[in-house]
Amino acid sequence: MTSPASSGRRSRRSHEATLAAAFELATEVGYAQVTIEGIAARAGVGKQTIYRWWPSKGTVVLEAVNEKVGSGIDFRSTGDVIADLTGQMSAVVGLLNTEMGDIFTGLIAEAQSDPVLTEAILDTIVRPRTRECADLLKEGQRLGQIRDDVDLDAAVELLYAPLYYRLLLRIAPLSTDHVADVLALAFRGLRP
Amino acid sequence: MTSPASSGRRSRRSHEATLAAAFELATEVGYAQVTIEGIAARAGVGKQTIYRWWPSKGTVVLEAVNEKVGSGIDFRSTGDVIADLTGQMSAVVGLLNTEMGDIFTGLIAEAQSDPVLTEAILDTIVRPRTRECADLLKEGQRLGQIRDDVDLDAAVELLYAPLYYRLLLRIAPLSTDHVADVLALAFRGLRP
Amino acid sequence: MTSPASSGRRSRRSHEATLAAAFELATEVGYAQVTIEGIAARAGVGKQTIYRWWPSKGTVVLEAVNEKVGSGIDFRSTGDVIADLTGQMSAVVGLLNTEMGDIFTGLIAEAQSDPVLTEAILDTIVRPRTRECADLLKEGQRLGQIRDDVDLDAAVELLYAPLYYRLLLRIAPLSTDHVADVLALAFRGLRP
Amino acid sequence: MTSPASSGRRSRRSHEATLAAAFELATEVGYAQVTIEGIAARAGVGKQTIYRWWPSKGTVVLEAVNEKVGSGIDFRSTGDVIADLTGQMSAVVGLLNTEMGDIFTGLIAEAQSDPVLTEAILDTIVRPRTRECADLLKEGQRLGQIRDDVDLDAAVELLYAPLYYRLLLRIAPLSTDHVADVLALAFRGLRP
DNA sequence: TAGTAAACGAGACGGTACGTCACGTCTTACC
DNA sequence: GGTAAGACGTGACGTACCGTCTCGTTTACTA
Numbered sequence: 049m050t051s052p053a054s055s056g057r058r059s060r061r062s063h064e065a066t067l068a069a070a071f072e073l074a075t076e077v078g079y080a081q082v083t084i085e086g087i088a089a090r091a092g093v094g095k096q097t098i099y100r101w102w103p104s105k106g107t108v109v110l111e112a113v114n115e116k117v118g119s120g121i122d123f124r125s126t127g128d129v130i131a132d133l134t135g136q137m138s139a140v141v142g143l144l145n146t147e148m149g150d151i152f153t154g155l156i157a158e159a160q161s162d163p164v165l166t167e168a169i170l171d172t173i174v175r176p177r178t179r180e181c182a183d184l185l186k187e188g189q190r191l192g193q194i195r196d197d198v199d200l201d202a203a204v205e206l207l208y209a210p211l212y213y214r215l216l217l218r219i220a221p222l223s224t225d226h227v228a229d230v231l232a233l234a235f236r237g238l239r240p
Numbered sequence: 241m242t243s244p245a246s247s248g249r250r251s252r253r254s255h256e257a258t259l260a261a262a263f264e265l266a267t268e269v270g271y272a273q274v275t276i277e278g279i280a281a282r283a284g285v286g287k288q289t290i291y292r293w294w295p296s297k298g299t300v301v302l303e304a305v306n307e308k309v310g311s312g313i314d315f316r317s318t319g320d321v322i323a324d325l326t327g328q329m330s331a332v333v334g335l336l337n338t339e340m341g342d343i344f345t346g347l348i349a350e351a352q353s354d355p356v357l358t359e360a361i362l363d364t365i366v367r368p369r370t371r372e373c374a375d376l377l378k379e380g381q382r383l384g385q386i387r388d389d390v391d392l393d394a395a396v397e398l399l400y401a402p403l404y405y406r407l408l409l410r411i412a413p414l415s416t417d418h419v420a421d422v423l424a425l426a427f428r429g430l431r432p
Numbered sequence: 433m434t435s436p437a438s439s440g441r442r443s444r445r446s447h448e449a450t451l452a453a454a455f456e457l458a459t460e461v462g463y464a465q466v467t468i469e470g471i472a473a474r475a476g477v478g479k480q481t482i483y484r485w486w487p488s489k490g491t492v493v494l495e496a497v498n499e500k501v502g503s504g505i506d507f508r509s510t511g512d513v514i515a516d517l518t519g520q521m522s523a524v525v526g527l528l529n530t531e532m533g534d535i536f537t538g539l540i541a542e543a544q545s546d547p548v549l550t551e552a553i554l555d556t557i558v559r560p561r562t563r564e565c566a567d568l569l570k571e572g573q574r575l576g577q578i579r580d581d582v583d584l585d586a587a588v589e590l591l592y593a594p595l596y597y598r599l600l601l602r603i604a605p606l607s608t609d610h611v612a613d614v615l616a617l618a619f620r621g622l623r624p
Numbered sequence: 625m626t627s628p629a630s631s632g633r634r635s636r637r638s639h640e641a642t643l644a645a646a647f648e649l650a651t652e653v654g655y656a657q658v659t660i661e662g663i664a665a666r667a668g669v670g671k672q673t674i675y676r677w678w679p680s681k682g683t684v685v686l687e688a689v690n691e692k693v694g695s696g697i698d699f700r701s702t703g704d705v706i707a708d709l710t711g712q713m714s715a716v717v718g719l720l721n722t723e724m725g726d727i728f729t730g731l732i733a734e735a736q737s738d739p740v741l742t743e744a745i746l747d748t749i750v751r752p753r754t755r756e757c758a759d760l761l762k763e764g765q766r767l768g769q770i771r772d773d774v775d776l777d778a779a780v781e782l783l784y785a786p787l788y789y790r791l792l793l794r795i796a797p798l799s800t801d802h803v804a805d806v807l808a809l810a811f812r813g814l815r816p
Numbered sequence: 817t818a819g820t821a822a823a824c825g826a827g828a829c830g831g832t833a834c835g836t837c838a839c840g841t842c843t844t845a846c847c
Numbered sequence: 848g849g850t851a852a853g854a855c856g857t858g859a860c861g862t863a864c865c866g867t868c869t870c871g872t873t874t875a876c877t878a
Contacts, residue, residue, distance in 0.1 A: 062850080080353035083838060094851045099840070156408060157349035161272035166410050174409055185430075195432045202402075202421055203430055209405035210397045216348060216408060217366055218358050219397070229394055237429025238377075238395055240387045254829070275859060286830040291861070446824075464737035467864060478825045483866070540792060541733035545656035550794050558793055569814075579816045586805055587814055589786045589795070594778075597785035600732060600792060601750055602742050613778055621813025622761075622779055624771045638855075659833060670856045675835070 059101075065091035066098055070105070071112040075147040079109065079154025106158040106165040113151055114172050117143065123180045129188035130231055133207065136181075137231070141222045144215060153216055178204050206234050251293075257283035258290055262297070263304040267339040271301065271346025298350040298357040305343055306364050309335065315372045321380035325399065325423055328373075333414045336407060345408055370396050398426050443485075449475040450482055454489070455496040459531040463493065463538025490542040490549040497535055498556050501527065507564045513572035517591065517615055520565075525606045528599060537600055562588050590618050635677075641667040642674055646681070647688040651723040655685065655730025682734040682741040689727055690748050693719065699756045705764035706807055709783065712757075713807070717798045720791060729792055754780050782810050 069091035073082045084105050088095045102108045121139045126132055144152060159166040181204045188194040194203070210230045214220055261283035265274045276297050280287045294300045313331045318324055336344060351358040373396045380386040386395070402422045406412055453475035457466045468489050472479045486492045505523045510516055528536060543550040565588045572578040578587070594614045598604055645667035649658045660681050664671045678684045697715045702708055720728060735742040757780045764770040770779070786806045790796055 059849090078353070084840085085838065088851090092851075094849095095840080095853085096842085097850065100849095153352045157352040159410075160345045160349040160408070161270070170410070174411070192432060194430050195428075198425065198430055199421065202425055205402045205405055205411070206398070206422070206425055206430075209401035212405050212408070213397055213401035216352070216404070218351075218362065219366070229391065230398070233390065233394055233398055233429075234426070235429050235431045236387075237425075237427055237431070238386050238390055238398075239427045239429070240384060251828075276861085277859060280830090284830080286828095286832095287861080288831090288863090289829060292828075443823080462737065468866085469864060472825090476825075478823095478827085479866080480826095480868085481824060484823080537736045541736040543794075544729045544733035544792070545654070554794065558795070576816060578814050579812075582809065582814055583805065586786075586809055589789055590782070590806070590809055590814075593785035593789035594781045596792070597781055597788050600736070600788070601746065602735075603746075603750070603781070613775065614782070617774065617778055617782055617813075618810070619813050619815045620771075621809075621811050621815070622770050622774055622782075623811045623813070624768060635854075660835085661833060664856095668856080670854095670858095671835080672837090672857090673855060676854075 062091070062093050062097050063101070066093055066101075066108060067112040067115060069093075070108045071116060074109055074112075074151045074154070079151050080157075082109065084108075103164055104158075104162060106155055106162055107168055109151060110155055110165065110168055110172065113148070113155070117148070121177075123177075123184050125184060125187055127191065129184065129191065129193045130235065132184055133181075133231055134227060137207070137211070137227045138224045140211065141224060141227055144211075144222055149215065156216065178208075181207070203234075207231070254283070254285050254289050255293070258285055258293075258300060259304040259307060261285075262300045263308060266301055266304075266343045266346070271343050272349075274301065276300075295356055296350075296354060298347055298354055299360055301343060302347055302357065302360055302364065305340070305347070309340070313369075315369075315376050317376060317379055319383065321376065321383065321385045322423055322427065324376055325373075326419060329399070329403065329419045329423070330416045332403065333416060333419055336403075336414055341407065348404075348408065370400075373399070395426075399423070446475070446477050446481050447485070450477055450485075450492060451496040451499060453477075454492045455500060458493055458496075458535045458538070463535050464541075466493065468492075487548055488542075488546060490539055490546055491552055493535060494539055494549065494552055494556065497532070497539070501532070505561075507561075507568050509568060509571055511575065513568065513575065513577045514615055514619065516568055517565075518611060521591070521595070521611045521615070522608045524595065525608060525611055528595075528606055533599065533606075540596075540600065562592075565591070587618075591615070638667070638669050638673050639677070642669055642677075642684060643688040643691060645669075646684045647692060650685055650688075650727045650730070655727050656733075658685065660684075679740055680734075680738060682731055682738055683744055685727060686731055686741065686744055686748065689724070689731070693724070697753075699753075699760050701760060701763055703767065705760065705767065705769045706811065708760055709757075709807055710803060713783070713787065713803045714800045717787065717800060717803055720787075720798055725791065725798075732788075732792065757783070779810075783807070 066087060069087045070082065073086055073090060082105060084095060084098055087093075087105070087108065088098055098108065102111070121136060121143060123136050124132055143149075155165070155169060159169055178201070182200040185194055185198075185200050185203055189196055189198070189200075207230065211222060211227075214222055214226070220226075258279060261279045262274065265278055265282060269278075274297060276287055276290055279285075279297070279300065280290055290300065294303070313328060313335060315328050316324055335341075347357070347361060351361055370393065374392040377386055377390075377392045377395055381388055381390070381392075399422065403414060403419075406414055406418070412418070450471060453471045454466065457470055457474060466489060468479060468482055471477075471489070471492065472482055482492065486495070505520060505527060507520050508516055527533075539549070539553060543553055562585070566584040569578055569582075569584045569587055573580055573582070573584075591614065595606060595611075598606055598610070604610075642663060645663045646658065649662055649666060658681060660671055660674055663669075663681070663684065664674055674684065678687070697712060697719060699712050700708055719725075731741070731745060735745055754777065758776040761770055761774075761776045761779055765772055765774070765776075783806065787798060787803075790798055790802070796802075
């Protein structure tokens with residue numbers, strides 16, 4: 049992600065106003081209805097200024113989202129892996145059940161036809177958290193709560209994928225109960 | 241999905257030409273670049289004729305896709321649940337690794353801001369196959385290959401979600417090996 | 433004008449309903465907003481039926497108008513030419529100041545790009561009344577109220593043109609006073 | 625009429641290209657067949673750019689016409705009113721007998737259902753020339769060639785209306801002879 | 817009195833143009 | 848010299864009607 053404040057000359061206000069406007073609009077009218085023109089108008093900023101620092105509306109909104117979310121859904125390690133996972137995943141679910149859910153699905157949708165945005169999402173969201181989660185699972189292996197021969201990246205996918213699946217395909221609403229069910233099933237396995 | 245030929249009066253040629261054009265364009269230029277105008281022009285059909293029978297480009301393409309795929313990825317029951325699952329899921333992966341993959345992700349992307357399309361996807365793809373898969377798992381329970389207390393719908397999600405997750409987030413390419421890994425992990429579980 | 437009732441087979445009701453619908457719509461929404469589809473729908477008649485008997489919406493409305501107007505604006509001869517002219521022209525002005533005025537200007541407007549309609553208007557309205565008026569003027573010559581060497585067709589134009597001029601260019605509203613002014617000026621001439 | 629070059633920011637090329645295209649198309653295919661899309665395509669200009677500066681095709685063509693005609697049909701005062709009128713009216717007739725005639729009738733036709741265009745035509749064509757003509761007639765009164773008690777606006781209508789009448793109702797072609805006849809009749813009057 | 821052909825209502829069809837929206841680029845005037 | 852403002856060419860949108868073309872379904876004349 050470009051960092052306007054540092055690289056360019058005069059910017060600060062425009063930069064912040066743009067991100068704020070993008071986030072507000074996304075929550076007010078829904079991600080799909082947000083336009084660059086709308087952001088510029090709301091922010092009191094020229095369109096060109098936005099295009100100077102971001103390549104697409106998706107990357108603007110992504111930066112705004114990342115700024116808002118901050119460290120609200122970090123992992124915590126207490127020695128009980130399942131409890132730690134339940135906590136973090138429940139926090140994620142809580143977040144996705146706010147207006148943030150629509151913004152998230154909107155970003156992923158847009159990323160399907162925008163490789164730059166795809167990469168940005170992976171870089172700023174997916175990979176960092178995957179790494180954190182994998183670290184937690186590794187700690188779980190050390191503590192004997194997870195099999196030693198499990199591929200940790202695959203395990204992370206097994207745990208998180210069901211959340212995205214329900215979210216993107218609208219199978220059913222996400223909930224804390226669902227998180228518990230997924231964890232229980234993933235840890236125990238299907239086999240008798 | 242509306243069935244033009246039956247409900248209104250005449251159609252056949254227009255109906256088929258529209259679906260064919262939609263599918264061809266989607267594979268040629270990519271789902272996101274397909275437009276109703278493009279479909280109409282390619283099919284030699286008036287735009288209004290398309291709007292008469294489908295509410296959006298998404299539903300047109302979905303119908304075209306469903307027609308093409310047909311029974312190519314049905315389930316088969318041989319008495320070995322893991323083998324049956326491996327077979328069907330590998331077929332799905334094979335399909336998603338063709339141009340069909342892009343069309344699929346395009347449809348799901350569009351569905352994020354189009355409830356009608358969401359419902360159509362669930363109705364024609366997700367729910368039917370979920371049911372088939374659940375039936376297979378139930379057979380697995382009868383044969384003692386799956387625990388009796390497993391919630392089958394949750395199990396289906398656990399198996400398929402990782403595929404969609406990789407596909408939509410571009411974590412990594414799908415492959416037969418990946419299918420095997422997911423199945424092994426899901427059956428065995430993370431617990432030591 | 434085609435005469436549906438006689439030539440074709442079964443028709444009467446459709447014929448009348450079409451004319452009635454055309455006239456009603458023209459007065460309700462304005463001539464320019466009338467469409468063949470609208471007439472057909474209002475009349476409970478198929479579009480094809482309209483196209484079978486009339487070549488354009490203009491000719492339909494023209495026939496409807498002619499039927500309505502009937503003999504309401506005929507000439508009368510009393511021996512006082514100026515009085516007779518005043519009477520007839522005032523009747524015309526009265527008619528043009530109703531919704532009929534808009535229909536009339538609409539027809540003339542459409543006729544600018546439709547030679548068939550032009551001819552129909554000339555045939556059913558302009559030429560018959562021009563002839564009647566010329567006859568009246570000839571009677572005026574016989575009575576010594578009009579110069580013998582005046583070209584009667586030119587005289588008719590001199591009298592009626594100012595009405596159409598005001599009507600079509602919206603110079604000013606038509607009125608009985610205006611009729612009197614025009615007649616006075618035309619009879620007296622500009623010369624001292 | 626809006627003046628693009630001045631009010632908004634940039635324009636010149638688009639403005640001129642639009643007017644040129646509008647005029648060319650009107651003369652080539654006929655006023656009624658001109659479309660905004662056609663003008664935009666011919667001018668190499670976006671449709672929106674046209675809609676930004678003009679409310680309808682009529683006003684575009686009107687501006688193009690006014691620009692072309694310029695001062696070609698102004699009045700001249702030589703001391704002989706009838707000669708001056710004959711000269712100007714013949715010039716008008718000459719103009720209306722070119723492709724300009726069709727454009728003119730097209731504009732007036734369109735104005736029947738477009739008050740904005742009506743006003744524009746009155747403002748840029750009818751009222752200015754009516755005033756010029758009235759001034760000439762007033763000079764005629766001063767010179768004793770026209771009665772003192774004649775209402776000049778009514779007189780202008782009496783002279784010009786027959787031209788429009790013939791033009792719009794296609795009674796007969798316009799000609800210099802016709803102009804002479806109208807003037808002779810209008811000056812002499814119908815009375816013996 | 818039944819059979820049949822036309823005219824009929826309904827409305828789908830391929831088109832054309834509409835007027836609007838947002839895109840991403842470009843230009844101008846201001847601070 | 849970076850900005851806001853917004854004009855520009857472009858291209859797609861979804862809508863309205865056009866005039867033509869099937870569809871069954873009535874009639875009303877013939878045989």
